[in-house]
Amino acid sequence: MFKRLLIKENVPLRNMCSFRIGGIGRFFLPASSVDELKQALEFARDWDIRLMPIGRGTNILFGEGMLNYFFVKLSGEFLKIERIGTDLIKIGAGVDLSKLVSVTGESLSVFRGLPGTVGGAVKGNAGVRIGNTYVSFMDAVEKIVIIDEIGEIRELSSDNIEKGYRFTNIEGIILYVWIRPDLISNFRGIMPQRIVVEPYPNAGSIFKNPSIEVSAGYLIDLCGFKGRRLGGAMVSRIHANFILNVDDASFEDVHSLIKEIEEVVFERTGYKLEREIRIMR
Secondary structure (H helix, E strand, C coil): CCCCCCCEEEEEHHCCCCCCCEEEEEEEEEEEHHHHHHHHHHHHHHHCCCEEECCCCCCEEEECCCEEEEEEEEEEHCCEEECCCCCEEEECCCCCCHHHHCHHHHHHHHHHHCCHHHHHHHHHHCEEEEEEEEHHHHEEEEEEEEEEEECCEEEHHHHHCCCEEECCCCCEEEEEECCCCHHHHHHHCCCCCCCCCCCEEEECCCCCCCCCCCHHHHHHHCCCCCEECCCCEEECCCCCCCEEECCCCCCCHHHHHHHHHHHHHHHCCCCCCECCCEEEC
């Protein structure tokens, strides 16, 4: 039954994430259709292995050695963008967010520079701060379609999804997203200035901001971490909420630096930083 699936074994994960760190993934599949995803879920159940969707890997730190997961990357029909009428756009969850912003012109310009895929932007409620306002991608979403762990397809209205700062309660794999850019028309044409750090592999912001008034980068800088190096990993000298892979950093280099930052920031400021990056091992 599974002969039609192009399942790969023992796939290097460092090539699937922006950090360029990681061991070996047990299984990997570029899934191009709903039918392939349903077969992949059945395969995962038969092998008693967790199926894990990954997009561009822009907020993941993979562990080393063998990671016993079945990694799936959306391709094929999940890479399409379709306009429905004048206001509604249907997007495959595997579409790069940068591509969507590009083809929609000024409508979604406020999200220019955000990394990752549309599915990742929805799952993590990605967004930007404009003045004292946090504008999230979910603000423009009308509904999504997911496939759950037993292979059932479900449609979820945005109104029924729990949302917060860099958070949603969505379970399952996001397949398609319907958005209405007019829902964020107040931000049409706005292009926020993006953070540019040293040109080394990284995974963007490591921690969520504790509040609009207090940023994680400010707290980390306050504790003297800019330029702090551990093995091949270094805290950016430009923005303290970025950790860079400056010299073939290992998982342990980055993970230890993350834990050190958490401990010191809490001891000195009382703030308990919440991780934005996903750690998989």
